[in-house]
């Protein structure tokens with residue numbers, strides 16, 4: 001089982017641990033977003049989000065995080081506009097969080113961690129025939145990142161479902177959920193060219209990071225922290241700190257949709 005703590009470190013040549021990343025990668029994620037270094041781009045359009053709640057399939061614990069998956073066989077739940085050339089289909093959303101509220105998000109803003117971060121993963125079904133192929137292409141994916149800060153009411157349905165998926169590989173029906181309720185109405189976002197933050201770490205993601213966080217309350221985050229990396233019957237390992245370390249910005253500029 002590739003618990004997060006093991007997946008990021010492969011033994012270096014001198015036996016020390018070196019962070020796993022794509023050899024020669026130039027656009028890895030996550031990154032720190034230095035607000036004052038981000039460049040306002042007036043040509044960035046507003047992001048257009050239209051999700052059909054009936055495309056929601058199930059919620060499951062995959063041993064890294066918990067995710068809600070959507071039927072992506074049609075264009076019923078899509079995003080377009082923003083920095084995107086095409087429309088992208090919603091495939092799943094999931095979160096990353098910490099053991100305590102001091103850390104947990106993958107991206108940071110001015111080196112500040114949020115306690116958790118929501119990722120809504122979409123793929124370019126206009127250009128690529130399958131999600132698996134899109135994952136391997138530079139313009140294949142678009143992920144909306146939303147920071148969570150402690151005190152929101154929307155998470156209730158999601159959180160109430162978590163005890164039923166406590167163990168890895170547990171899954172339950174989750175039939176009607178509109179994830180746009182998790183996205184702040186404030187249109188402001190940052191955008192940059194990056195990668196998956198989990199294997200295969202491919203540099204295929206156009207990141208769209210909302211400036212405004214959503215609010216959750218403490219015991220909703222506690223519900224995340226009672227999930228397990230481990231399957232039923234195995235020695236319990238709490239699912240916490242499932243975020244990847246920050247990656248070098250290298251030759252990239254983060255653009256903002258706001259001044």
Ligand SMILES: NS(=O)(=O)c1c(F)c(F)c(-n2cc(CC3CCCCC3)nn2)c(F)c1F
Nearest residue numbers: 119121132135141143195196197198199200
């Ligand atoms: N943190 S992130 O960067 O938002 C993020 C993503 F963008 C993802 F696409 C995935 N992802 C991984 C797979 C397995 C596929 C298995 C078949 C080959 C392609 C990957 N499905 N979705 C993912 F797990 C994740 F955490």
Ligand SMILES: [Zn+2]
Nearest residue numbers: 095096119197
């Ligand atoms: Zn993620």
